[in-house]
Amino acid sequence: MKRRLVYPDVLRAAACVATVLFSTCIAAGYTPAIGLLTWVCPMFLMLSGMFFLDGSWYLSGKELGKRYVLRLVVAYLVWGMFAMLVNALTGNVLQGILTDSSCYLNFLFVLFILYAFSPVLRVFTRAAQPRELAYLVVFGVLLGGVYPFVQSQIGSVRVADYALMGFGYLGVFAAGWYLRTAFLTRKQLRIFYLLGAVCVILAFRGLWGFDSFSTDPAQLMLSPDALLIATAIFLVTKNTLAKKRLSVKIMRPIARLAQLSFGIYLIHPILLAVLCWVLNDYGIYLPAGLFVIGASVLLLVVSGGLTWLIRKIPTVGRYLV
Numbered sequence: 001m002k003r004r005l006v007y008p009d010v011l012r013a014a015a016c017v018a019t020v021l022f023s024t025c026i027a028a029g030y031t032p033a034i035g036l037l038t039w040v041c042p043m044f045l046m047l048s049g050m051f052f053l054d055g056s057w058y059l060s061g062k063e064l065g066k067r068y069v070l071r072l073v074v075a076y077l078v079w080g081m082f083a084m085l086v087n088a089l090t091g092n093v094l095q096g097i098l099t100d101s102s103c104y105l106n107f108l109f110v111l112f113i114l115y116a117f118s119p120v121l122r123v124f125t126r127a128a129q130p131r132e133l134a135y136l137v138v139f140g141v142l143l144g145g146v147y148p149f150v151q152s153q154i155g156s157v158r159v160a161d162y163a164l165m166g167f168g169y170l171g172v173f174a175a176g177w178y179l180r181t182a183f184l185t186r187k188q189l190r191i192f193y194l195l196g197a198v199c200v201i202l203a204f205r206g207l208w209g210f211d212s213f214s215t216d217p218a219q220l221m222l223s224p225d226a227l228l229i230a231t232a233i234f235l236v237t238k239n240t241l242a243k244k245r246l247s248v249k250i251m252r253p254i255a256r257l258a259q260l261s262f263g264i265y266l267i268h269p270i271l272l273a274v275l276c277w278v279l280n281d282y283g284i285y286l287p288a289g290l291f292v293i294g295a296s297v298l299l300l301v302v303s304g305g306l307t308w309l310i311r312k313i314p315t316v317g318r319y320l321v
Contacts, residue, residue, distance in 0.1 A: 006251065007241040008047060009258040011234065015043045016261035017300065020268050023104070024295045027094060027276055030288040035203030038226040039233060041107070042172050044265075045221050046234060048111060049176030052118055055126030061119070068115050074319040076108045079266045086270050090277035097269050104269050110221065113166075114173050121170075125177055133178045140171020145222035168222040175227075179234050189235060196232025199225040263307025263321030268299045275299075 022037040024030075083105065087098040097104050114121075125133065144167035151158070184192075203225055220226055246254075275295060279286070286294070307321045 005242075006244065006246055007237045008050065009251070009255045010241060011043065011237050012047055012258035012261050013254045014233075014237075015040045015047070016257055016264055017296075019044075019265055020296045020299050020303075021292065023097060023269055023272055024292045024299070026097060027272055027295075028288040028291045030292055032204070033292070035225075036200065036229075038203070038220050038223060039229040041220040041230075042175075042222070042227050043230040043233070044107070045110070045114075045169070045172045046176035046179065046230060048114075049173035050180040051176075052115070053121055053125045053174065053177040055122045059119075059122070064115065064119070069112060071319050072108050072112045072115065075262075075266055075321070076105055076112075078320060079270070080105050082270055086273050090273050093276045093280065094269065094273040098273055104265075107221075107265075110169050114169060117170075121174065125174070130178075130182050133174065134182070137171045137175045137178050140167045140169075140174065141222075141227065142171075144168020144171060145227060146224055148222065149224055165219070165222055172221055172227065175231070176234075179231065179238070184235070189239070192228075192235055193232050195228045199228045203229075257304070260304045260307045260321075263310065264300065264303045266321060267303040267306055271299055271303055 018037050018040045022034065022040055025033045025037065080103075083098040083103070087093075087095060092099075124136070128136070144165045148162070148165055148168070272295065275298070310321045311317045313320070
């Protein structure tokens with residue numbers, strides 16, 4: 001029997017917590033932490049790619065459409081309507097998250113395109129050598145991530161630059177599979193760790209991150225600093241836990257949180273908008289740090305509980321969360 005990998009669940013659970021923290025930091029305007037949390041955007045895309053591009057298991061077109069693509073479409077439509085409704089009822093208290101070009105659901109649209117294109121990618125990853133896969137990742141990230149980022153910094157963004165981002169999403173998606181299967185040397189690992197640490201320092205000092213590229217989660221997936229931090233975290237976690245067995249008491253809550261992460265992602269911004277509206281309506285103002293910690297814990301518990309309940313709904317529950 002094939003032993004279940006531990007580190008993907010740990011990464012998914014950590015990214016889930018960081019996503020909620022990221023949203024509450026934006027709501028509170030707590031800028032010192034925002035730049036440190038942008039890594040969650042590419043991380044979720046990498047985690048999807050590390051399993052979805054595994055060509056060792058068969059995935060028919062019918063199963064792809066029914067089990068994955070349809071779920072994304074239903075989730076996008078249902079929670080998109082809830083987001084617009086809540087945004088209107090709360091007086092646009094979280095307009096930058098629930099609606100407009102920075103809507104948090106833009107991530108689902110990116111996944112939809114990649115899933116639809118994945119049959120072709122799976123053929124490539126099944127036959128590709130490590131160097132060929134690395135070329136795809138580097139080419140995609142440079143052309144679709146680094147180049148648009150540089151263009152945005154010099155104020156010369158064109159429509160064609162946004163089209164090139166498709167290659168960036170492809171590169172990040174494939175990076176998940178590459179990082180899972182590649183055998184990197186100690187020197188290569190140290191380079192990734194160093195680059196990730198440098199980006200963390202720059203983001204912590206407010207010199208680079210978040211507003212430097214975009215506030216749209218779909219574009220933050222391609223931000224160079226977020227990509228490098230996510231890569232470093234991925235490799236550290238993988239190399240630390242790949243050959244370790246964690247006790248059931250430790251893994252059970254981590255695995256459960258990882259299973260609920262998609263639903264928590266969908267639900268928590270809507271609950272956050274309601275929470276902010278209630279606090280504003282009653283004139284309650286909390287220090288940013290206290291609000292971020294308290295709201296994040298509350299959102300994780302409530303949105304996780306709602307996800308668990310919704311998944312119990314026969315037939316439709318699995319498509320909603």
